[in-house]
Amino acid sequence: MPNFAGALKGEIQRLARKEVRANVGPLKKLVAGLRRRVAQQRRLIADLERDLRRGVKSTRAAVESAAGDEKSQIRFSPVWVKRHRKKLKMSRRVYAKLIGVSAQSIFGWETGRTRPRRGALESWRRIRGMGVREVKALQGADGPDGRKRRGRAAKKRGRPAMKKRGRPAAKKRGRRASKKK
Numbered sequence: 001m002p003n004f005a006g007a008l009k010g011e012i013q014r015l016a017r018k019e020v021r022a023n024v025g026p027l028k029k030l031v032a033g034l035r036r037r038v039a040q041q042r043r044l045i046a047d048l049e050r051d052l053r054r055g056v057k058s059t060r061a062a063v064e065s066a067a068g069d070e071k072s073q074i075r076f077s078p079v080w081v082k083r084h085r086k087k088l089k090m091s092r093r094v095y096a097k098l099i100g101v102s103a104q105s106i107f108g109w110e111t112g113r114t115r116p117r118r119g120a121l122e123s124w125r126r127i128r129g130m131g132v133r134e135v136k137a138l139q140g141a142d143g144p145d146g147r148k149r150r151g152r153a154a155k156k157r158g159r160p161a162m163k164k165r166g167r168p169a170a171k172k173r174g175r176r177a178s179k180k181k
Helices: 001-065 078-088 090-099 103-111 120-128 131-137 152-158 169-179
Strands: none
Touching: 078 090, 078 103, 078 120, 078 131, 090 103, 090 120, 090 131
16 A cells, blocks of 8 residues: 555655646746846946936036136146145235135145145136236235235335334443432
8 A cells, every 4th residue: 555655655756746747838928028127127227327427527528628728627736736836925814715615724734735626726726827026016005905905115104113212321220229229
């Protein structure tokens, strides 16, 4: 009898496998087709993204070339900032007001600790292209801080001469002498 039970069990397993294969076969084909389609879609998306990036770069390049040199990369060096400021004979505070930043920013740029932002870099570039006379004319009669700028002669003419006020020498000596006692 054990032979009969083993044979029956083997036959049932064979029929079950046959039935499963019959049902799973078309599903395997469907899954394989879907995987091919997903792979094809991924390739298509990658190609489109690559084309889009190329298109954005070419559009950017076209816009930048249309805008001219203003939008191109601006070269910057801490040494250049310091040299230009010294050439103009300006303090950090005055130079900073001319550019539109703080004196601390100029210090950071000159020491190389910081780098200017795009707007400040563009205004620095504009100022850097000017000579001493142009910058002074840009400042105008009023300084960057709003105060009237005067030369030495104007200062001398504007104020009365200071007189030395002091006590006669004898009185000073007398006072010193009294302190020593």
